[in-house]
Amino acid sequence: xxxxxxxxxxxxxxxxxxxxxxxxxxxxxxxxxxxxxxxxxxxxxxxxxxxxxxxxxxxxxxxxxxxxxxxxx
Numbered sequence: 001x002x003x004x005x006x007x008x009x010x011x012x013x014x015x016x017x018x019x020x021x022x023x024x025x026x027x028x029x030x031x032x033x034x035x036x037x038x039x040x041x042x043x044x045x046x047x048x049x050x051x052x053x054x055x056x057x058x059x060x061x062x063x064x065x066x067x068x069x070x071x072x073x
Contacts, residue, residue: 001053043069043073046073
């Protein structure tokens with residue numbers, strides 16, 4: 001989840017937990033995680049418990065739902 005999305009939704013979400021994950025992007029730039037969010041994700045009526053890392057993506061993405069989400073859905 002991008003930090004900009006986190007900021008707009010944080011009043012509705014549980015707080016962040018520490019995370020030591022670093023995102024490596026195509027130009028080998030390293031982006032440290034701002035934290036980890038755990039909660040319920042509802043996409044078009046499909047509801048699952050998920051854990052998302054929060055990164056400052058500069059608008060490259062809002063939320064990326066990966067294999068953990070796909071495997072539960």
